[in-house]
Amino acid sequence: MKWVQLPLGPLQTNAYVIRNEEKECLIFDPGHEGEKLLGYLRQEGLQPLAVLLTHAHFDHIGAVDAVREAYHIPVYLHEEEAEWLADPSLNGSALFMMNRAVTAGPADELITGKANLKIGPFSLEVRETPGHSPGSVSYYMAEAGLVVSGDALFQMSIGRTDLPGGSFPELIGSIEEKLFTLPEETVVLCGHGPETTIGFEKAKNPFLT
Template sequence: MLNVHSLPLGPVQANCYLVMNERKESLIIDPGGEGEKLIRKISSIGAKPQAILLTHAHFDHIEAVDHVREKYGIPVWIHEREANWLTDPMLNGSKKYIDLPNISVKKADHLFRKEGQMEVSGFTFNLLHTPGHSPGSVSFHFSEDQIAIVGDTLFQGGVGRTDLVQGNEDQLMESITSKLLTLADDTIIYPGHGSWTTPMEERKTNPFLRT
């Protein structure tokens, strides 16, 4: 059984998730900033980080990547369509904001290239390619525990923005309707910002999805 710990980090409070198994081995998903705060959290719950997974490469989800990678000596995974975004402040969006530093982190160690069941550092999940918010956005579906970590694709009562680099509204809606809302009704969906939700709740109440 997996436990999920959420920690909002960085200037826009993006959710970082620690997905931890019974041996306290953990995946770090989207370390978006405040590396020392994240490390304190990891220590406080006794987690043993095994890898960093990124739902996408926008600055608010990657700022602490190198800090955490170097602390624990663990690999970083991202979708191949955003492999070069980690090093490019224009693509990852940090250059857009004059009150933020240009963010650039080292290249990922591994690339997601196709959908389907994957095993990373002892964790098994279904990788869903969910583009629209960005071209390489992915969601991690841990089907046995009915958990999905979806980045900025879908929110409680909202959907991801598509006015950033290579955003696409049609793709976003297709990703949501065909990949996320088709999950089991009571799947816990953990978004990149805000509170968790479920496919059933979003089908019923999300004003961006109701027809």
């Protein structure tokens, strides 16, 4: 299994494409620049099976409809943020994009609580990691040894908690209970910036040591 990081949009939000040898893939957090992302998928001859959102802030959802319409695939999102896709005041675009609303159609599959997903040949464990936003989740793929953390955990940092529904104590609890309990060699694919590992963040992250 292979993955690629594609920083997209004005905030350089990381979209991730995780693929197998048969060129089937999952797309995580397609934030902006739909044509750039679609161009990569076509260039590589990939067959997307689903879009998975770690949360519904505007910089993670801007290319959702472009990908969904191109490949007719489902979009997964935690039920806590089901209304955020269509509401710029909830997803933050009304505040940060100077009235350039970012919206997407409704999610096709709503995640409720901890879940195990089987999408084609891919197996994922959904871990609820609220704190940055109330419906934030992380996707753990044990076979690949990685977790897509969205904006919960970054290299040497954590997600901001001053946005609507954010909570610093809740985020710290999410990281300690849902992410730091993963194997230390687990690669963390972060919503912004470079990847890291659970072991490195447990030892070095100044917010958590």
